[in-house]
Amino acid sequence: MKNLILFSMALILSFLTVQAQDVQFGAKAGLNFAILQPDLNDPATRTAVHLGAVAEISILEKLSIQPELLFSTQGVKDESDNDEIVRLDYLTLPILAKLYLTENLSIEVGPQIGLLLKAEVEDDGETIDIKDDTKSTDFGIALGLGYKMDSGLNFGARYTLGSNVNDIDEDPDKFANRVFQLFVGYIFN
Structure with missing residues (x-):
């Protein structure tokens, strides 16, 4: 199933690139406020960063496809357990349909695939690698709002819902x- 989704996304991207009227490239960076659901005992968001490259492929006058390739740091902070911090670093590939409501304001929605680069827990000053207990791929969906100025400067907000990342067979808990x-x-013009 995962291979079918990956193949479909690659096929769609290659088709759109050929059919695109206009392609623009750019870069972005920002803050992540991440958590794992369902809630731990006393969870707090982990404030982290994301950065990477974007392309905006114009399909129609008010519709674009926006693939991105981002380094994204995620996880959670559990304040009930001596400030335990779960760090999950991903290489993410969101592919978003971007609908312009006005000339500059857009909504975006689409699938996202995250490839796990690093997974660790820090507890009482000790860091433990948990990559073997964490799924190597996180499939999700993203929904956001953006504003692009005529100069190419843009900003926005997005919420991403991922899938279960727990890869321990005997552990019934699911964390997303x-x-x-x-x-x-x-965006470079």
Whole structure:
């Protein structure tokens, strides 16, 4: 199933690139406010960062496809357990349909695939690698709002709902990434 989704996304991207009327490239960076759901005992968001490259492929006058390639730091902070911090670093590939409501204001929605780069827990000053206990791929959906100025400067907010990242067979708990992002970027004209 995962291979089918990956193949479909690659096929759609290649088709859209060929059919696109206009392609613009850019960069973006911002803050992540991440948590794992369902709630731990006393969870707090982990404030972290994301940064990377974007492309905006114009399909129709008010519709674009926006693939991105981002380094995204996620996880959670559990304040009930001596400030335990779960750090999950991903290389994410959101592919968003971007509908312009006005000339500059847009809504965006689409799938996101995250490839796990690093997973660790810090507890009482000790860091433990948990990559073997964490799924290597996180499939999710993203929904956001953006504003692009005529100069190419853009900013916005996005919420991403990920899938279960727990990869321990005997553990019935399911933990999914939930990430609220604020970002600023620049599209080169």
